[in-house]
Amino acid sequence: MSTQTVTITRLGAQGHGIAHGADGPIFVPFALPGETVAIARVGNQGTVMSTSVTAPERIAPLCRHFGPEGDACGGCSLQHLADAPYHAFKRQLVVDALKSKGLEPPVGELVTAAPRQRRRVVFSVRKTEKELLLGFNRGESHTIVSIVECPISSDGIIGRLNLIRTAAAALAQGSETFRLTVTETQSGLDLAAEGFKKIEDSQRRAVVETVLTLKGVARVSVNGETLVEPQKPQLDFGGVLVSPPPGGFTQATREAEEAMSALLAGHFAKSKRIIDLFAGSGTFALRLARHAKVHAVEGDEKAVATLDQAARRAQGLKPVTVERRDLFRRPMMPQELKIYDGIVFDPPRAGAEVQVKEMIRSGVKKIAAVSCNPLTLARDLAILVEAGYRITSVTPIDQFLWSSHVEAVALLEK
Known part of the structure; x- marks a missing residue:
């Protein structure tokens, strides 16, 4: 040193x-x-x-856990930067990624985030001889900083931190570290623990007994298995109530989800038949079905079942069909895609290169790409542009406040 x-x-x-x-x-x-x-x-x-x-x-950070010293967690990296340059930084991440692939489409202003909007938070948890550590890892380390506040998280989560700690303490075994994803739903907190090698029957009973004494917990699951569900956790996808599977993916903020959905609705306003690839539990598919027939394709079995059940119960939707399919191993082929007049794809961080290479031969007129990784988005968009698609707009969306992560929605036409 x-x-x-x-x-x-x-x-x-x-x-x-x-x-x-x-x-x-x-x-x-x-x-x-x-x-x-x-x-x-x-x-x-x-x-x-x-x-x-x-x-x-430079501005004063809002959180005591931010900074290079003391009990600083690694959750945020930019609380000390004023709004205007922070927003410019986030937008530039998208601009630079696109330029790296030779793309210079119109990039809109950042759709900004505000404190206390995050409805899904992933905590690290470990029990020591002295205390229960529940918080976030310090930057570049596995050391857990046990938090007492978090200005990015919703009041429904941080206001129930003691309740979450009580449930986490019942889940903790030995000194094993595990992840606890907490999602605020309309019916209470959905707690999904992952990282356990095994859970004993005695521990199952302890968790159930503890949770049943707590008000505000909808469900507790371990490694995707529901242990106790006092209330069915529910999320509102554009007026359709959806009960996500244990540990299932959910957009981190409702505000970002609504902004992305509005962009898709405008782009596909005249589309009659849309295919939603990497559809999850129906975040976009169920909203788009207000005005168009939708075929939703997703690789996760539980997410597909959730989407199907929600669509069957909902009122006022056009027909929604679902298909379980691993789009990385078995992408939709051009002859399957050409019957649609709109394609949405929202892949994991790795992007959808294999699927996009089949997509370009389908001739579908309108495409929308949603991504949490500007670099893989730029790669996928470059393939589409090379094949004759034009990017009409790219909108960066700040779903992960004060971090270096940014969402983007790109709209394309043939």
């Missing part, structure tokens, strides 16, 4: 300050462009020791 003084010139893709050293870039978390900082350096990583020049864009 060495100490030196550096000047930060820009923000990197992870939200860290970057200084230019004699032997290459130095990454300095919690430092901003224009700042001069003394750092302790290990390799190309620097830790701020003191700041002699402070950037005018």
Whole structure:
């Protein structure tokens, strides 16, 4: 380790300050462009020791757990940056990813996020001899910072932190670390624990007995198996109530979900028959079915069943059909796609390269891509553009406040 003084010139893709050293870039978390900082350096990583020049864009963070010292968690990387440059940084992540593939389509302003909107939070949990640790990992480590506040999370989650701790304590066994995904639903908190090798019968009973004494817990599951469900957890997808499967994927904020859905609704306003690829439990499919026939394709069996049940119960929808299919191993082929006049695809972070290469031979007039990874989105869009599609708009959406992650919706026409 060495100490030196550096000047930060820009923000990197992870939200860290970057200084230019004699032997290459130095990454300095919690430092901003224009700042001069003394750092302790290990390799190309620097830790701020003191700041002699402070950037005018620096603001006071809202959370006691943010920063390079003390009980800082690694959940946020940009609480110290003022709104305007923060929003510009998020939008630029999308612009730069597109440029890396030679694409310069119109990129809209960032759809911004506000504090206390996050309805889905993933905690790390571990029981020690002294206490139960429930919180987030410190940056670049497996050390759990046990939190007492979190300004990104909804009041329905943080306001019930003691309740969550009580349920987590019943789940904890030995010193094993596990993940606890907490989703705020209309009927209560949905707690999904993952990372257990095995759960004993005695522990099952303890969890059930504990949860039944708590008000506000809809369901507790372990590794996808429901242990107790006092209430059926329910989410509202555009007026259709959906009970997601245990541990099932849900958009992190309702506001981002609504913004993405509105963009899709506008793009497909005149479409009569739409296929939704990587459909999950129906986030977009059920909304689009208000005005068009929808075929929803998803690889997860429980998500497909959830979507099918919700569509069958809902009133006022056009026909919704579902298909379980691993689109990475068995993509929809051109002859299957050409009967539709609209395609939506919302793949995992890896993108949908194999599926897109089949999509371009279908001739479908309108396509919408939803992505949480600008780099794989840019790769997939470049394939579509090369095949004759035109990107009419790209909208960045800040679903993960104060992090380096950004969603985007790209709309295309043949």
